[in-house]
Amino acid sequence: MGIEVTVEGLTKSFGKQTVWQDVTLTLPPGEVSVMLGPSGTGKTVFLKSLIGLLKPERGRVLVDGVDMVGGSERDIYRTRKLFGLMFQDGALFGSMNLFDNIAFPLREHTRKKESEIRRVVMERMDMVGLLGSEAKLPGEISGGMRKRAGLARALVLDPQIILCDEPDSGLDPVRTSYISQLLIDLNAQIDATMLIVTHNLDIAATVPDNMGMLFRRELVAFGPREVLLTSDIPVVRQFLSGRREGPIGMAEEKDEATLAAEQLAGTATAPPPPTRLVPQLEPSPGLPPRQAVQRRRARVLGMWDQLPAAARTAAQTGLSPVQGEPA
Numbered sequence: 001m002g003i004e005v006t007v008e009g010l011t012k013s014f015g016k017q018t019v020w021q022d023v024t025l026t027l028p029p030g031e032v033s034v035m036l037g038p039s040g041t042g043k044t045v046f047l048k049s050l051i052g053l054l055k056p057e058r059g060r061v062l063v064d065g066v067d068m069v070g071g072s073e074r075d076i077y078r079t080r081k082l083f084g085l086m087f088q089d090g091a092l093f094g095s096m097n098l099f100d101n102i103a104f105p106l107r108e109h110t111r112k113k114e115s116e117i118r119r120v121v122m123e124r125m126d127m128v129g130l131l132g133s134e135a136k137l138p139g140e141i142s143g144g145m146r147k148r149a150g151l152a153r154a155l156v157l158d159p160q161i162i163l164c165d166e167p168d169s170g171l172d173p174v175r176t177s178y179i180s181q182l183l184i185d186l187n188a189q190i191d192a193t194m195l196i197v198t199h200n201l202d203i204a205a206t207v208p209d210n211m212g213m214l215f216r217r218e219l220v221a222f223g224p225r226e227v228l229l230t231s232d233i234p235v236v237r238q239f240l241s242g243r244r245e246g247p248i249g250m251a252e253e254k255d256e257a258t259l260a261a262e263q264l265a266g267t268a269t270a271p272p273p274p275t276r277l278v279p280q281l282e283p284s285p286g287l288p289p290r291q292a293v294q295r296r297r298a299r300v301l302g303m304w305d306q307l308p309a310a311a312r313t314a315a316q317t318g319l320s321p322v323q324g325e326p327a
């Protein structure tokens, strides 16, 4: 099962610019979470802070008993091996074919024999639908294939936590649907804790168990998908409905005058949240059920009293796949 990631009071600045402050959340083990937020709100900086590549000034990131912010370099380096990272562009080496790109972490970090490396690489290439493309160079394949290769490479060290930075960037809607399904299928197969950073509304609606949103240097919300998808927090509504009306402007925040004009015109708010949610994706036929589903069900029922009424209503259908409604 994937490992829990606990973030406590995290604050990151570059010089005088605070990217975000006092971010606190827990990524539940084996569940899929998505972090949303307008461009420039520090989502990539957040991912890099989780693995200790960037150092926040305050707060802790606890992974398997190690603080990825203040722990020793030795502990951080060792714990980083529990993570698989998929960057926006796949971050592949242009001069290496796909096989060698995907084999790279195994050759770098393990003493496995070439025969074993071949077995692992082919298995992961099969998982992401790239068998037969071993000899291709990154420049010879499509953006979607590069992303899948990046994902295969993120998987070779059997990560217990997977971080994906904008898996949809540069992909058409159909390829994005395939990537969404692939992420759910991977979760069913390896039960890893996953955090996906994205702007994509389809991914947000169909993939995660939990969602969060960064805006104006704060974590606006983080919780079960039902809470965010039915939220009436203006910035969350605006983002999820993809409208201009609301607090997010072209330069992230609208100025006071624009907001006041919208209030006057009665266009300041996004439409109300939906009452029924688009169902979350299921693993493809033939794959095992996601183990996270039952754990999450128990977790959400445990916080039932604290959930807003709209989230409870939305959760009632989604949380009762077997029988009976949560009380």
Ligand SMILES: Nc1ncnc2c1ncn2[C@@H]1O[C@H](COP(=O)(O)OP(=O)(O)OP(=O)(O)O)[C@@H](O)[C@H]1O
Pocket: 014, 019, 037, 038, 039, 040, 041, 042, 043, 044, 045, 046
């Ligand atoms: N190494 C760095 N040095 C200085 N500033 C940085 C550094 N890395 C990121 N930033 C700044 O931090 C802010 C957040 O950047 P980040 O890339 O995390 O945003 P994002 O939410 O991922 O954006 P997008 O959705 O457009 O990818 C930006 O203002 C960026 O310029």
